[in-house]
Amino acid sequence: MRFYNATRFIFPRSFALRVFTVCFASVHVPILVFAGVEAALGEWQWSIFLPLLVATVAGSAIGIFALAGLLAPLQRATRDLERLERGQIVENVPVGGPDLAGQLLHAVSRASRETVSRMDELRTEAGTDMLTGLLNRRGFEETVAAVLRAGGGGTVAVLDGDRFKKVNDELGHAEGDRVLCGLAQRMVGNMRAGDIAGRWGGDEFVMFFPGLGERAASEIIERISLAVDEAPDAVVDGRPVGFSWGVASMERRNNDTLESAMELADARLYECKSERRAA
Incomplete structure (x- = not known):
């Protein structure tokens, strides 16, 4: 030196x-x-x-x-x-x-x-929900945007837990976290290899089914709902804690966006939630 x-x-x-x-x-x-x-x-x-x-x-x-x-x-x-x-x-x-x-x-x-x-x-951590292992909002939006940029279409679904607040209030937040993880596992276990699932926030989840119409996407959601009902992670008021959902298709030729599809799916979600409460 x-x-x-x-x-x-x-x-x-x-x-x-x-x-x-x-x-x-x-x-x-x-x-x-x-x-x-x-x-x-x-x-x-x-x-x-x-x-x-x-x-x-x-x-x-x-x-x-x-x-x-x-x-x-x-x-x-x-x-x-x-x-x-x-x-x-x-x-x-x-x-x-x-x-x-x-x-x-x-x-x-x-x-x-x-x-x-x-x-x-870091990129994976930034786009992953630490509790459920699904994509978080950012990761879901980026992944779906990549599919849309490639010219693909599909159907988006919004899932929202039923009576989930009671799970936290009566059974505790640890039990609530377990219920969320259980729903995430049912989602992953019943969707196709190319489908995209994420946690939007709280007890709200989102899914995107590339290349599928609303009917085919709804069939997958129904399978997930049936799996939850058959083996519920929690029971409140004598009923299994499941979820309501709404779906909306996205077509590139119609200039549909994730935001517009989410708004329509969200509106249908609340219609479904009202029907399930009345049942």
């Missing part, structure tokens, strides 16, 4: 140019010493000086070219580290040998993999 710090005044912003300068000066030491001796002796042997000069210049050119190649991995690693610091993804990091440059490239590659893994974890 002492020599490094002592030479920082030479091209302080470019380590490569500093290395080239030091090496260039070192290569020229023999010819400078020869010139000094010749000057001290008062004679000049051109037959020796000229070949030495040509060899020195050629050696300098070869040395600079070789150093540029040897320093390339360090420059690449530095650029990649700067990209990682800015939060950018680094791909195709070269594989080096067991030397210092190779170890540095390996460290950059490992840091890149860890950064990508952590970003994926």
